[in-house]
Amino acid sequence: MRFGLLEDFDHLYRYSEMLDRLEGKDANNILQGYTDIVPGRPTTDEHRAPEDDVRRPYQREQVELITKLHTTLITAAEYQTHDYYMNIGPLFADPLARQLYAEIAAIEEQHVTQYGSLSDPGESWLEKLLIHEATEAWTYYSCVEQESNPRLKTIWERFLEYELGHVAYVGELFKKHERRDPAEVLGDALPGPLVFAPQRDFVRDVLAEEVDLRAKLTDYVPKDEESRVSRSARKVLNAEGSPSNASSEGYRWSPGTELARQLPRPRQE
């Protein structure tokens, strides 16, 4: 998960730049100080050969339920992000914004492959469906637990109930068609909620230690050991430059957009 984290973290920086330079808006009005806005693993370096995007799947009988929930959740998030960029990118008139969305969408497609391949292919379709429904219930439960807005909280509560209904329904199908006990997959209780909180220090640590990691088949390796095919694929993809690099050239986030920075800010000792 940390590998993709640094890549999506870089996308956040690139989109913040686009918001500032294209529309004159400060990304921190959305982010509100919960995260840093700095480069991660550069988007231009994230393009890989397909064989370097596939990971080793978890073993369904050997891992905790939480691992399956994480895998399903992050795969769904990557699908959604990819679909969003593919749909929204072309709505921009600006050529560079369209290019940036297209470039980042290509990375999200890699992420879908990377995280989708973590699921055990030995799971039956009904077993996967059961995990999907449990993931939805668990995510709504996490929202219910932490939502402070009462109006929204009631929405999360209602959807949690819907999803628990789906879990029960699929559980019945699982018993009927596979003659297996849903508890064999789900256990008897959902894990603790996903924590929605700033993760700044964790991200900084990962950034400092792992930004130069690259992928080689199913492994993560130092930059200089990256596979030849990925380097070659990237060279082809970046042959005419990279929209993410071109658009964010020299960009450093400042409060109120880079136009609000009158002079280069001296580094404080």
Add this chain to the structure above:
Amino acid sequence: MQTAPGEGVRTLEFSSEQEPHPAIDHGEAQEIRARYFQEAGRVGSMPPPVTMKGLSKTVVQSIKGDPVALLLDELGQRAAFERTGTRLYAALIGKVAALQPPKAESMLADLQMIQEEELAHFHMLVQVINDLGGDPTILTPGADVSSVASMGLLQVITDPRTTVAQSLEAIQTAELTDTVCWEALIELVDKLDQQKLLAPFQTAHAAEMRHTDTIKRWLQTCTLEQV
């Protein structure tokens, strides 16, 4: 920044520690955009008019497509603008009626009158396009572009969360644009020797100027009400 002082400062500090910022330089980005500007086609195109029956001698004599197409494009743009304007006023009237700000009745009477005039302008332009042998149902390139420019206005006015004052400000943007575009259209028809269009277009322009005055007054009233 002031609502999250601690975290905001940490974001700023870390951002400042990154590579020193050179002068704001969009060199490569500008080059990419420049290539597109140079290579792009235009937005839409004008179909040729079916007949030339309504065109003056000047236009027919100079017919190489351009003046005819230009005039019909401009007329189509105004027609579309007035048509959308009618809908913008419908949305605003619905909002005022629902929210009942101070002096709502008087404001509604003014807005309804303006809406009727926008609709009348649309109908008049349809007639003019028909008379010139054009097709008033097409979306001309100019109409297409101005509808893109107006998208934000519709978003503001139809948003249930926006106030009457905020919606009036949005509709004033449309009125000011409409006023100057009528002026330009009048100059064009004069140059193309379409004298019979001058009087109705000048009447429409005068009406648009009244609209901007009326909206300005209501905008001031609504803004001062909040003080």
